[in-house]
Amino acid sequence: MTLAFEILLLILLITTAAGAILVKDLISSVLILGFYSFLLALVWAWLGAVDVAFVEAVVGAGLATVFFLLTLFGTAPKDTRIRRPAPPLIALLGLPLLGLLLLYAAEDFPKFGDPESPASAHVSPEYLKNSLKETDTPNVVTAVLMDYRAFDTLIETAVIFTAGIACALVLRRNKE
């Protein structure tokens, strides 16, 4: 049952990813990308990363789609069809090789959920053990993001603020 669900998700992911690239109409491409983000959110939730799934669903499927659509309507409202040249031979040969190389490297990854893996052996146990006692916050992800790693979040917020300011500086026209 679970394997069937995983394979179905994988097939849908690959189909939508390929569809977003291959489809000629850019608006359809954006909508397919939104669906792709939604499927990716399902994958995150399936892997147990509920917070990441939430962000992926809200930002990837919601906000980014709106931004893409607004950009499309603002730039090319009439002609959204594009022509693509055929891919060069070296890409056709090299990319499968790269994929094989990545598959070969993936063999060395620690098993999923392995308690001995570096990711879950270094600081994660400390967070899991102490975050409720120290921060009174049952959700460990929030505690890590907003307390133990507050500097990262601060800079992240500054980056988003800068993105908004940059968009306004580049795109907004003066009202004459």
Added chain:
Amino acid sequence: MIHAHDSVIVRTTSRLLIPLIQLFALYVLCFGQYGPGGGFVGGVMLGASLILGVLVFGPEAPPCLLAKKLIHGDGIGLMIFVGVGGLCLIGGGEFLNYSNLEIPWVDTDARRHHLGILLTQVGVAADIAVTAISIVFSLSLIDNGEETHV
């Protein structure tokens, strides 16, 4: 320019949905410490509800006027975040070390961290909501006399 949407179905549905989205966004923001979610998602959802209002009801309707006012608050969220860090500095500790938040009625260390996390989440949410609206305005309100179809 953005035009008001003329479909009755879209307008009625949005009128029903926008308060619900905002309510859920506030829920996600306030309960980010107990469940999935938090400042980032709550902020994006608040911004998305306002964007929906702007896109559906057009540039002269109250949602867009509210959003235009809100744009002037760009940066307030970041200031809240940095301000909490500054309060920790004033309290005599490191920047963003919530143990040093000097709030009179909060006595234990864990409660101080809890409050610090909540306040910084509000800051993140405000920053992201305003930035989302700001980017939508930048992308759609092209004020050079031409009409682009949105």
